[in-house]
Amino acid sequence: MAEERRDQRGDREARDAREGAQEVGEPWGRSARPEETEAWEALVATARRTVSDGLVVGTSGNVSVRVGDTVLVTPSGVPYDRLTPDDVTGVDLDGRQVLGSLVPTSELPMHLAVYRATDARAVVHTHAVHATAVSTLVPELPLIHYMAGGLGGPVRVAPYATYGTQELAENMLRALTGRTACLLQNHGTIGYGATLDQAYDRTAQLEWMCRLWLTASSVPGLAPTLLSEEQVAEAGERLRGYGQRG
């Protein structure tokens, strides 16, 4: 096992030299607790799903999950299919690294801002193509489908700011007011939930709605009918009860 681990490490050093991933040195602080190890596996599975479902190309997105006051997060620049159970990367709510030796995602400020401001337990950020296209066209996704109700209402676009900055995190938080997902202008999506699956599903629904709006609004000479905020709010009420009835 130790042998195997050394091989993986050697492997990674070679890979890092190629791909620019950074190590911050020896593993930080403490070793992962069993619930963190389990959450890490689920996080890696979700991150891989964003790639296999086409929401992310390469490592251009990131995923995090909160376990107690620790936030596990995908490291910067490591392809998700190369992440192992030993790569657990975690920070506290102030962003100090407490687990692992890989550098956390550069989008850490956005993830931490969501955890500080909401009851989120998981956050998914992508550069999904249709959602990103819509973020360049409008300040808010037109109400093309009632599933917007599942995200808290009309999905806003956070004004552009450089990736990884506090300014972007602040713009994002404003756009997330009363919502569980938003678009980031000329950048992508961010969504959160009580679980990794919920954060993922909301992101996938948002990308789907953006694709739907682009498709409907690209028919020459025709404009799609839109729903009212009331209609979407009513659907949102029903969606909240969905799946909880016996």
Ligand SMILES: [Zn+2]
């Ligand atoms: Zn990004």
